Amino acid sequence: MRRAPIISVALLSGAALAFELLLMRLFSIIQWHHFAYMVISLALLGYGVSGTFLTLAYPCLSRHFKIAYLANLLLFAIATVTCFLIAQRLSFNPEELLWDPPQFARLLGVYLLLALPFFFAANGIGLVLTHLRKQIARVYAADLVGAGLGGLLLMVLLYLATPARSLMIVVAAGLTAAAVACWELGLQRRWPVLIVAVALILLASPRLTPDLLVSPYKSLRQHLRVDGTHIVATRSSPLARLDVLESTLIPLRHAPGLSLRAAREPAAQLGIFSDAGGMTAVVSPRAGKDSLAYLDQLTSAAAYHLAPRPSVLLLGAGGGSPVWQARLHGAREIDAVELNPQVVDLVANEFADFAGNVYTGSDVQVHIAEARGHLAKQVHRYDLIQLTLSQSAGTGLSALAEGYLYTAEAFGEYLAHLAPGGMLSVSTWLQLPPRASVKLFATAVEALRRHGIEDPASRLALLRSLQTSTLLVKNGAFSNAEISALRKFCAQRAFDVAWYPGMPAAQANRYNVLAQPAFYTAATALLGAHPERFIRDYKFHIAPATDERPHFFRFYEWRTLPEILRLRGQGGMPLLESGYLIVIATLLQALVASLVLILLPIAILRGDRGRLGSRATRWPWLFYFAALGIAFLFVEIAFIQRLSLFLHHPVFAATTTISTFLVFAGIGSALSRRLAAAHGYTRVLRAAVVAIVLFGLADLLLLRPLFDIAAAWPLAFKLSTAIFVIAPLACVMGMPFPLGLARLGETAPGLIPWVWGVNGCASVLSAVLATLLAIHLGFSMVLLAALLLYIGAAVSFRAAAAGSGAELA
């Protein structure tokens, strides 16, 4: 073999990363987001399995390298679609896991099936790295660059095709990789022609697109069981799949928290379902203003009774009902912000007639933007800023997801955009015992204090219905007239007030009676002398979220776990904040699986020093590649967080970060070979690690101020800035891995597949560890930990090099 098949490696690597990102989309639709996270993390252990497999099987495979490589490429392509289709038929239901032991078998089945495509992909790349170890830097560069472009192309593809269709295109990409490999390896010509033909058929025929089997417990499926319901439009993008549901016989009546005293039923509606789950209603005003009266019977209407004819900013306008609510109450001007352009398109164009042209009136201006991104560019001050209910239950929000809308810094921005006497209104779903509502209250108190307000109590009000709560924060003290208006509003609708300035305890807990006036107690404690004690002693995590630790939806507290587990049989399970536990469960499973995968070859090949080297070299190399695997993703994840706050778009932030890192790390990898040839491995590695630490520290200190300066720039400039910042760091980060592998290739080549597996396992653990570290210590610590790991890796490189003899290069 003269030249490494780098084009097919790049294609394979790109298809594998695209498949990984696509799986996240597919599982978010058919299942739930946080469950998707666990399944895919564990499926990625397929990389680790491959390392173990190759360590044991390489001597045999090396004799048939070309066929083995080609077979793995073909198996990858076939496994992507086949394994997904079988996995979705296993009808796993996460909610039954605690009761129904067979669900564990199904879960394991899902893991194993989805690990297969990654196993084959990793085998393909691992084989080439092991077999052509003189060209490691080139192969690894192709692997990284391919992955980076694969991720980028998938995001583009998801704008153009449905996730199911995209899956077939990933299959076609996998087959194309196999065809290119035939050509690169000089195999018979018939093969590539045949493979390309299959790939083209898959691309060309939409008939071959698989159906997605959405869980029967997701809300879209539930609605579709009702006679007279059907889907009238579907849209798809990397943000979400949207389905518009019409119900011709039995009206949709979406009005969460509607007052029991509401006299009229909600106006005619269409439902827009996001990823077959969370629904936003498109409201039709055809039946006249009276049919919209229900919008005055929601907790979110309270602010309008305190601020007549306001200028309003609606964050999370969705299907348009917040706009109708604002109009109903005579809002003077309305800025409606919605993140998903397809939602706006459906409401403003395709269903504009039905929606009464809600987004095209002269009083309303629609902005397609993320809420904080919109505010960063705004100098306008509003009488009222509404954070709608849809924001608190948006797609995929869970304990794992960051909620930048609900951090203390976000509240600071909202307050800064309020006119004197203006009001912020934040609606959320009510939980018992209280969680989100109380955390929002704590966040508001914190934001006001940061704003220099000494008496936050005078500026806050909290009310609740059976299902929702609304928090009001005023830019100024509430007047007596306003308090009277609020009390009247609540009394007429049988809503409870949980706090207003000067509220007597007797006013609490009157209409929707709880065993204890928990909301009032929480509000008074948070405004009292020792809010920190209350937060500390509360059984859920209600300390305010910050941009640095933005996990608003994490309510889980470890010390509450034993109590909840004791209550398991008595209906206690809903108290379990499962999002956080899923991260822990993922970590434990990945840890056990990784240990087995890493130690298994050592146990089997014990004594065979020719294959696995001596102990003195093996363990330093293990640490070296594990540290690199963990550190690389730590940096990536920390940058996704930084860029989310800068680019204000979840898809752009993740794609830019991942693709830029991979592509520039690939370039770094390619450069490393030449540099090592000129200066020696150790020196180049040392220089690379010094550069990583310096760039990392510079980013840690300078990124925030830089992004603050660039906050209002156009998106294209911001994207360029982001790439410019990431590129040098990524480039040096791409060097240590191929340097290590190349060094290993000269001293203990039998270890190459093993460390390839170690790196695969470490990457899985890294993503989970980064989430936990960020939840508890913040994203800066994630970045700092990564830099320490790089230093540790440099030290262990020296130890490993010392163990394997003199410097060779």
Next chain:
Amino acid sequence: MSGTAYEYELPETMTLIRCLQRITAVATGLLILLPPLVADDSAAPERARMVRLIEDDVRATRLAIDKAALAADVMSAMATVPRHRFVPADLRKAAYDNRPLPIGHGQTISQPYIVALMTDLLGIGTDARVLEIGTGSGYQAAVLGGLAREVYSMEIIRPLADTARERLQRLAYNNVTVRHGDGYYGWPEHAPFDGIVVTAAASHIPPPLIAQLKPGGRMVIPVGSRFMVQQLVLIEKDASGDTTTRQILPVRFVPLTGGH
């Protein structure tokens, strides 16, 4: 446990209760209207175990639900209705476990403890007329049928309504009427009701249902997912027509420890 009807051993208890109920029924001349109270005996031991589990749960949550035991007639109904006839054939083994079970169509049959608790909260007498929104398998309706004079149950998913109607007829719950349709406006022809159970998930509690509640009547709504009830909402209408709402966490859990 003291002061409850369930201190003594089963199945003597069951026989005694059945005898008492039959005598009462004959004495009041309502025998024809009552559903058969003779349980499917093959499952009686399992049912007795289920009843004990419910009693344990009730005892454990007595502070949260404000009572140490549920009404004797409710427990008797739970001990009588053949739950295994309301679950899919492949889940019959688990029919008497104290947990919810899937019944197809994306729906579930609720956990027995929750069914018992909701029925108890309704506080209905033998002469009551009850409305249920969300028939599902028909199990809750059967339990209510064992207690009330008339039960009207509405189900929005047609196949479920049809299956539940047939099942309840086959089991001779003649006082339960099932109708397929939209429950938002209740069942005006038979209103007002002494009790209303809304087991179907909705984004809000339909205000028109409250109008169909008799003064002194009660409405119970479980809130949560299909598999996990998070809270129960109890709406009571007093003699003057005013309503009060209580939100009950069916589990003993206080968010704050001492000192607040």
